[in-house]
Amino acid sequence: MDEITLRRPDDYHVHFRDGDIMQAVLPETARHFGRAIVMPNLVPPVVTGQDAAGYRARIMAALPPEMSFEPLMTLYLTEDTDPNDLAAAHAAGIVTAAKLYPAGATTNSASGVRDFENIIPVLEKMAEIGMPMCVHGEVTDPQIDIFDREATFIDRVLEPVRKRVPDLKVIMEHITTTEAVAYVASAGANLAATITTHHLMINRNALFKGGIRPHYFCLPIAKRESHRRALVKAATSGDKRFFLGTDSAPHVDAAKETGCGCAGVFSATNTMSCVAQVFDDAGALDQLEAFTSLNGPRYYGLEPHEETITLRKEAPRFPQHIASKDGPITLFDPEVDLQWRVV
Numbered sequence: 001m002d003e004i005t006l007r008r009p010d011d012y013h014v015h016f017r018d019g020d021i022m023q024a025v026l027p028e029t030a031r032h033f034g035r036a037i038v039m040p041n042l043v044p045p046v047v048t049g050q051d052a053a054g055y056r057a058r059i060m061a062a063l064p065p066e067m068s069f070e071p072l073m074t075l076y077l078t079e080d081t082d083p084n085d086l087a088a089a090h091a092a093g094i095v096t097a098a099k100l101y102p103a104g105a106t107t108n109s110a111s112g113v114r115d116f117e118n119i120i121p122v123l124e125k126m127a128e129i130g131m132p133m134c135v136h137g138e139v140t141d142p143q144i145d146i147f148d149r150e151a152t153f154i155d156r157v158l159e160p161v162r163k164r165v166p167d168l169k170v171i172m173e174h175i176t177t178t179e180a181v182a183y184v185a186s187a188g189a190n191l192a193a194t195i196t197t198h199h200l201m202i203n204r205n206a207l208f209k210g211g212i213r214p215h216y217f218c219l220p221i222a223k224r225e226s227h228r229r230a231l232v233k234a235a236t237s238g239d240k241r242f243f244l245g246t247d248s249a250p251h252v253d254a255a256k257e258t259g260c261g262c263a264g265v266f267s268a269t270n271t272m273s274c275v276a277q278v279f280d281d282a283g284a285l286d287q288l289e290a291f292t293s294l295n296g297p298r299y300y301g302l303e304p305h306e307e308t309i310t311l312r313k314e315a316p317r318f319p320q321h322i323a324s325k326d327g328p329i330t331l332f333d334p335e336v337d338l339q340w341r342v343v
């Protein structure tokens with residue numbers, strides 16, 4: 001097989017930021033992806049329906065006119081989120097989902113939730129109206145080892161919250177561990193998970209290969225090789241609860257290559273080549289379309305795209321950086337020879 005045609009893919013977890021960075025990275029996503037779940041962790045975060053409508057308008061204004069793309073907006077859950085505002089924004093089609101960040105878990109998450117008890121009424125409203133919740137699944141307790149924070153979150157937070165609000169549709173975002181794969185696989189129809197490009201391709205050794213490598217630092221942090229293999233197995237398994245969310249998270253190089261660098265891997269540009277490579281290497285190209293283009297829309301209650309994209313077995317070429325007015329943004333380097341190019 002040296003050519004493969006898929007329904008147009010979607011990205012179920014992306015960071016566009018705002019302003020000049022958004023201007024630089026938005027075409028990188030819209031070139032291949034028809035829709036994306038847009039993360040709300042701006043500074044200040046997207047917390048109300050009005051914030052989301054404004055952000056959506058800025059995205060549409062920044063989109064090159066020849067590109068077709070639909071941003072699926074999210075609200076950032078806080079302990080002060082008004083269930084009625086959230087429900088009205090959902091009913092009006094302004095927002096698709098809401099995002100739960102434990103306070104302090106990741107980039108720009110200071111406004112996140114400290115006491116999960118305080119958001120139960122919002123979650124009950126979401127369950128009632130059929131609005132899904134995307135979760136950053138890591139505890140923030142500094143006593144917990146950074147490599148254990150996802151598995152601990154499942155036991156301490158996710159399972160109790162899902163028991164309290166069983167009808168809530170949940171997406172465990174950017175899963176990185178065998179524990180998360182097993183938890184999602186064992187759950188019912190109200191739990192799914194996204195998997196990123198980079199977590200399918202690198203393990204934690206990449207962070208320290210020959211020195212400290214800030215462009216491989218993201219949260220959740222990459223885990224050991226056995227976990228990466230479990231992610232590949234889940235992604236290529238055909239299980240409809242696993243789908244692509246790149247977590248493409250641009251930071252300019254100056255913010256990454258410093259004494260306390262930001263978390264985030266920017267992969268929008270080469271994701272389709274990377275993911276095709278992972279599936280090809282696993283002998284599972286027949287499952288690629290399900291992972292990139294079918295399982296996500298199915299879980300979110302959307303139609304898959306009628307349009308298609310074609311990948312050909314030809315070495316693609318990518319730049320090392322994307323230029324932005326704020327400075328260069330380094331593209332994810334999978335450190336393997338990619339063989340698939342979107343034509």
Ligand code: NCD
Pocket residue numbers: 015041106107108136217218219220247249250263264265
């Ligand atoms: C994301 C970012 O930069 O906004 N960073 C990351 O490492 N993934 C935040 C997030 O999704 O956790």
Ligand code: ZN
Pocket residue numbers: 013014015039247249
């Ligand atoms: Zn993210």
